[in-house]
Amino acid sequence: MKSFFRMSYPYILWIAVFIVAPMIMILLYALTRTGNSTLTFQFTLENFSRFLQEPTFLRVLVTSLRIALITTLFCILIGYPAALFIAGLPEKRQTMMVLLLTLPMWINMLLKTYAWRGILLNFDFESETKVFIGMVYDFLPYMIIQIHTSISKMDPELKTAAYDLGANQWKTFVKVTLPLSVPGIISGITLVFLPAVSSFVIPKLLGGGDYVLIGNLIEIYFLTAGDWNFGSAISLIMALIIIVSMWATKKLDRNEQEA
Amino acid sequence: MKKKKKTLWDRFTRSYLLLILLFIYLPILYVVLFSFNESKSLSNFTGFSLKWYENMFQDRTMLQSIYYTVLVAVIATVVSTIVGTIAAIGLSKSKRVIRTLVLEVNNLPVMNPDIVTAIGLMLLFISIKMQLSLMTLILSHITFCIPYVILSVMPKLRQLDDNVAEAALDLGATPWQALIKVIIPQIYPAILSGALIAFSMSFDDFVISFFTAGVGINNISMYVYSMKRYNPSVNALSTLIMVVVTLILILVNVIPYIREKHTKKEEV
Numbered sequence: 001m002k003s004f005f006r007m008s009y010p011y012i013l014w015i016a017v018f019i020v021a022p023m024i025m026i027l028l029y030a031l032t033r034t035g036n037s038t039l040t041f042q043f044t045l046e047n048f049s050r051f052l053q054e055p056t057f058l059r060v061l062v063t064s065l066r067i068a069l070i071t072t073l074f075c076i077l078i079g080y081p082a083a084l085f086i087a088g089l090p091e092k093r094q095t096m097m098v099l100l101l102t103l104p105m106w107i108n109m110l111l112k113t114y115a116w117r118g119i120l121l122n123f124d125f126e127s128e129t130k131v132f133i134g135m136v137y138d139f140l141p142y143m144i145i146q147i148h149t150s151i152s153k154m155d156p157e158l159k160t161a162a163y164d165l166g167a168n169q170w171k172t173f174v175k176v177t178l179p180l181s182v183p184g185i186i187s188g189i190t191l192v193f194l195p196a197v198s199s200f201v202i203p204k205l206l207g208g209g210d211y212v213l214i215g216n217l218i219e220i221y222f223l224t225a226g227d228w229n230f231g232s233a234i235s236l237i238m239a240l241i242i243i244v245s246m247w248a249t250k251k252l253d254r255n256e257q258e259a
Numbered sequence: 260m261k262k263k264k265k266t267l268w269d270r271f272t273r274s275y276l277l278l279i280l281l282f283i284y285l286p287i288l289y290v291v292l293f294s295f296n297e298s299k300s301l302s303n304f305t306g307f308s309l310k311w312y313e314n315m316f317q318d319r320t321m322l323q324s325i326y327y328t329v330l331v332a333v334i335a336t337v338v339s340t341i342v343g344t345i346a347a348i349g350l351s352k353s354k355r356v357i358r359t360l361v362l363e364v365n366n367l368p369v370m371n372p373d374i375v376t377a378i379g380l381m382l383l384f385i386s387i388k389m390q391l392s393l394m395t396l397i398l399s400h401i402t403f404c405i406p407y408v409i410l411s412v413m414p415k416l417r418q419l420d421d422n423v424a425e426a427a428l429d430l431g432a433t434p435w436q437a438l439i440k441v442i443i444p445q446i447y448p449a450i451l452s453g454a455l456i457a458f459s460m461s462f463d464d465f466v467i468s469f470f471t472a473g474v475g476i477n478n479i480s481m482y483v484y485s486m487k488r489y490n491p492s493v494n495a496l497s498t499l500i501m502v503v504v505t506l507i508l509i510l511v512n513v514i515p516y517i518r519e520k521h522t523k524k525e526e527v
Contacts, residue, residue, distance in 0.1 A: 008349025022379025198372035
């Protein structure tokens with residue numbers, strides 16, 4: 001039995017090379033100057049200070065965060081009622097609805113976005129509106145399914161108890177269903193906000209070439225400008241923001257549950 | 260009065276859900292309809308024709324992108340399923356500290372934004388003087404697929420009764436036999452669903468492929484991304500892919516059901 005644990009050795013080697021080493025590479029590039037040879041590292045923070053001092057970069061960062069935030073908000077506003085209504089259906093129909101919502105998730109996101117490009121060419125929307133439609137479309141099913149899971153896990157006796165104690169439907173919703181579905185909303189936020197911040201396909205395909213978000217900025221510095229050091233620094237800044245916001249949402253969740 | 264109010268509410272909730280489904284399926288319906296359009300128009304359906312399908316089969320770069328997508332997805336799925344399953348079995352028997360640590364690292368590609376995984380791999384390949392090619396593309400796909408296989412297989416392994424494998428060993432089975440005849444059959448459904456997720460992740464990937472593939476090697480996503488003008492042949496391609504994906508999903512969901520019925524019949 002004990003000999004089985006050796007079976008994990010090849011994979012441990014694999015993750016050392018293909019997961020850990022790349023992360024170290026990004027860190028090294030972000031902290032060094034362009035053109036540094038591998039043997040003579042010269043550590044510097046100038047890639048980071050360059051990002052923070054240039055208003056254009058900060059504006060891109062703020063736009064990315066704003067778009068991700070509004071996308072998340074729309075997903076909650078549209079998705080919450082949907083999740084709630086699905087949970088009110090008979091069980092067989094619930095399974096059917098969840099299946100119908102998950103089915104398009106298996107289809108290539110780029111092809112769906114390309115379809116939206118065709119549809120939206122018929123309308124005279126601003127590029128930002130188009131990007132919003134594409135983003136909400138892409139992430140809405142994740143939000144609905146997360147919230148629906150947390151609502152359907154609820155003990156139905158709790159609602160009955162609230163009615164027995166004289167609460168009306170609205171009050172039962174506000175005092176019982178809504179607080180108990182908060183974990184679902186929070187896991188929905190992590191599934192929507194985080195990928196939305198780094199998204200660069202939807203802005204490029206729907207917003208046109210002039211619409212730059214932080215993901216596009218990283219792409220430009222890696223593939224067009226060829227400045228990997230600065231590109232690495234931008235991606236580290238983005239990763240840091242994502243880690244902090246993830247930590248904050250988790251903390252929020254814990255406080256909510258304790259209260 | 261109360262009953263009438265309820266039906267009105269019911270009607271409202273049903274229409275709302277219908278609208279959501281319409282929104283979700285709108286691009287799919289649009290793509291299927293306009294793939295049969297006679298003209299290049301994006302708003303008017305002028306008549307039925309198969310010309311975009313013909314165009315697609317004449318477009319060499321498009322066909323090549325399908326070939327690369329399928330090739331990479333099949334190799335990445337097979338390798339990541341084998342490596343991931345073996346690793347998960349090994350991890351389930353190793354020390355808690357090692358298991359937790361490896362699973363944390365294993366989660367990195369799942370949690371990290373794709374673009375961070377992508378540039379990390381690109382920097383790695385370039386630093387070790389490996390030219391970006393089909394090989395680097397496949398290595399990258401295997402790397403981001405294995406974590407999903409492990410995440411799918413690990414929970415099932417935890418439910419396993421250790422004594423069964425132990426008994427097999429006591430009865431004279433070699434560890435290899437115990438693995439093939441006892442452990443694998445018990446976690447088979449989890450391996451299959453891990454393989455399915457891996458395949459779909461690889462098939463749909465854009466960002467990581469975009470940064471790690473060599474010049475001239477495009478998968479479907481990269482081909483679509485790089486197109487400057489709107490090309491209706493993509494609608495034909497999308498329709499075909501959707502049909503194949505739906506068929507695979509139906510097969511995967513129906514086969515276990517049929518098998519279950521079959522074994523029940525045999526038991527009777």
